[in-house]
Amino acid sequence: MKNLSLLILAFSFFIALPSYSNAIYEKNNFMKMRDRFQRIDTNGDGLLSKDEMMSAHSDRIDKIFINFDKNNDSKLSKKELRALRYELRKRINKFRNDESK
Numbered sequence: 001m002k003n004l005s006l007l008i009l010a011f012s013f014f015i016a017l018p019s020y021s022n023a024i025y026e027k028n029n030f031m032k033m034r035d036r037f038q039r040i041d042t043n044g045d046g047l048l049s050k051d052e053m054m055s056a057h058s059d060r061i062d063k064i065f066i067n068f069d070k071n072n073d074s075k076l077s078k079k080e081l082r083a084l085r086y087e088l089r090k091r092i093n094k095f096r097n098d099e100s101k
Contacts, residue, residue: 040048040056068084069076076084 037048040052042052042055043049064084065074065076068080068087070080071077
């Protein structure tokens with residue numbers, strides 16, 4: 001029983017450790033999530049409706065088409081999708097590099 005208690009204690013410690021490792025990052029992340037939530041919650045009721053979520057994502061989709069639909073046919077070709085994928089990978093790698101500093 002003692003060994004099991006020690007195992008549970010050690011396991012709990014390792015699970016909790018990352019949350020204490022960078023308090024500033026966690027606070028900034030929470031603030032960003034809260035700001036994003038408030039931006040999407042257009043009626044201010046503290047809840048996200050399906051319409052609010054659809055609207056938030058349609059804005060993103062519109063931006064994707066504005067930036068990557070080079071021939072303005074309202075369709076993304078394989079070439080345009082490759083460009084989009086390349087740009088997303090670049091942004092993810094930059095984010096990871098910035099985060100590891």
